[in-house]
Amino acid sequence: MKLPESIKDRMVFFALIGVVSIVVVFVVIQWGLFPLLASKQALESAIVERQDKLKKAKRELDYAPGIQKDYDDVTAQIEKIEKEYVFRPILGSYLVGVSEQIDAGALATGVRIESTREIGVVDILLKSKDSSLKAFKLFAVQVSASGSFQAITRFLMQMEERNPFFGITDMTISGQPDNPEEQLLSVRMEWPIENVVNVKGGGR
């Protein structure tokens, strides 16, 4: 191939080559190089992301045995509380079981139970609506009894030691002028129950 003879033609020729070259380079860069680089960069980002995800997952799996152990321990503790201290209804009534406990405590401590009146199921104090304690409610009774101050003290201590979740919210101990050794006890007692059963009444 010969170059044009005149300098002017040569200049035009080279200018044309320059323009075409620039266009070609632009097209190659814009629609060839950039997408390729972007694709590679996206792949690199995806790899970094997956590596991070995998690293996080592996770290979590390293902790998994310890977490599982904690979970088992806490679950066992909650199940123990639910089994031992959360009251179960007997034929739909909590009062029977509660009365049995009260009577046993009174018998062991020398307190005479005059009456055990069911107040019913009441809501527990909740931190918020989505509290973890929403699974529980309280079964409350009003107990009237009499006995010496020491007997009443022992009775309450026994009830409280038997169930650490048992609570007394209101109580009156009154002396009797004609019988100073005998005190009258009126106490509101509460036991935790599961928030599932619709309890029927049944006072005595």
Add this chain to the structure above:
Amino acid sequence: MHINLIYVDEQRSASPVSLWLMARVAMGVVLFLVAFWIFLFTVGYRSLKNQAESLDREWAHTEPKYKVAMQVRNELSDRMDTMKALQGWRDARIAWGAQLDSLGSIVPAVIQLTDIRVSQTVLVVSNNIPGRVFEVKYSGRTGAAQSEVNVVQFLDGFKMKPFSQFVQSAFLPPGAFRQDPVMKSDRIFEIVCKYFPRMME
């Protein structure tokens, strides 16, 4: 006189490297570099692809175990909340049997308690944490002689252990110390004990 013995198309540059040769070499070098870059890019890209596929396989293997672990962690968090709430609930109560048992150590022998009333109110503090606030009213009687001293001694008893860790304040309300309307020689009194709020935290 100038005699030109060579045709124009037979003229050659005196330079050992022609412009055209330089252009072709340059183009060749550029093409070679482009081809080499494409080769390196392709190799690198394939390597990344393989790495991504390898990570995907590893993730597919790890993900089920990870999901189980996360589920256990979340359930542990719920259980811990329940456990804490149960403990808070338990700790918010007051063991009244023990309180009454300790009463004997602070009541002077010359004082006779006639009435003890425990009442609970529910308190909710600013951060929505509920708590129990207990108030106890002690009504009693004592002989007129040294009656003030006896009542103050009883009152001071609430500043000592074990009551001091429960009782926030103990006081005689105005008019609560007076003559017994029945036994004129005796004095009757009423002491109010306000307990520290027991928050369910």
